[in-house]
Amino acid sequence: MDLALFWIPAAVALASTLLVITRKNAAHALIYLVVSLLSVAVIFFVLGAPFAAALEVVIYAGAIVVLFLFVVMMLNLGNTSVMRESRWLRPGMWVGPAILVSILLITMVYVIVGLPNANVTTGEMVGPKAVGNELFRPYLLAVELAGFLLLAALIGAYHLGRRYLEQRREP
Amino acid sequence: MAIEVPVEHVLLVAAGLFLLGLLGVLVRRNIIFLLMSLEVMMNSAGLAFIAAGAKWGAPDGQIMFMLILALAAAEVAVALGLVLQISRRFDTLDVDAASELNG
Numbered sequence: 001m002d003l004a005l006f007w008i009p010a011a012v013a014l015a016s017t018l019l020v021i022t023r024k025n026a027a028h029a030l031i032y033l034v035v036s037l038l039s040v041a042v043i044f045f046v047l048g049a050p051f052a053a054a055l056e057v058v059i060y061a062g063a064i065v066v067l068f069l070f071v072v073m074m075l076n077l078g079n080t081s082v083m084r085e086s087r088w089l090r091p092g093m094w095v096g097p098a099i100l101v102s103i104l105l106i107t108m109v110y111v112i113v114g115l116p117n118a119n120v121t122t123g124e125m126v127g128p129k130a131v132g133n134e135l136f137r138p139y140l141l142a143v144e145l146a147g148f149l150l151l152a153a154l155i156g157a158y159h160l161g162r163r164y165l166e167q168r169r170e171p
Numbered sequence: 172m173a174i175e176v177p178v179e180h181v182l183l184v185a186a187g188l189f190l191l192g193l194l195g196v197l198v199r200r201n202i203i204f205l206l207m208s209l210e211v212m213m214n215s216a217g218l219a220f221i222a223a224g225a226k227w228g229a230p231d232g233q234i235m236f237m238l239i240l241a242l243a244a245a246e247v248a249v250a251l252g253l254v255l256q257i258s259r260r261f262d263t264l265d266v267d268a269a270s271e272l273n274g
Binding site: 002003005006007010013014017018020021026029030033036037040043044045046047048049051052055056059060063064067068071072074075077081085088089093094097098100101104105108109112113115119120121122123124125126130131133134135139142146149150152153154156157159160161 | 173174175176177178179180181182183184186187188190191192193194195197198199200201203204206207208210211214217218221222224225226227228229230231232233234236237238240241242243244245246247248249251252253254255256258264265
């Protein structure tokens, strides 16, 4: 019974992810991506990581997917792009990659199932307080490095986007 | 509420999500779909970290997930700028169009 709480969102996540990679319309794929991310957030909550679940909803499903949606809207992808997509995406193209990926899947399943003795999660919540205490003491350097990374990304995104807007204004 | 889940099950789901993302990267040619598949792969890596953290009852897994989150946000910001440039320059979203260094 308890395991159903884990497997239901897991099944939703896998199904919606499969739909993400097979859609032809980018906006539809993004909505399925939101469903996938939300169900992974439910899994985080079930595993006892409420803070990570909240971050998944706020940053992944909230910020990152909205960023994708803005770009899809700016590019103005319409019916022509859906038709072009179906020309690129012939059913036969799935065969080779699917075989390779299933080989990897079989290997991983074999390794994971063959793990010695049963490992079970503790079933206890690890709340935001514990995460914050750990984050700003032993992992302080990692936080600083993440800040550097985000600053570099900010400058890079600004640089790329500014040139896009300037050259667009010219004609 | 948190329940006791065998770590193997979580790892199986994480592996499934990762390989679905990999399949998307291999098959799709539209760069936006490639980026979405990359997001799925990073998310599954985060799921594996959370599972490990939940196994030991330690916050370290969640911290690693937050670092992955920062990485994903940075990657998406830069990559979407590149998408805009590619669509302007080549008038297509096909990654093969941008296969030469001197564009």
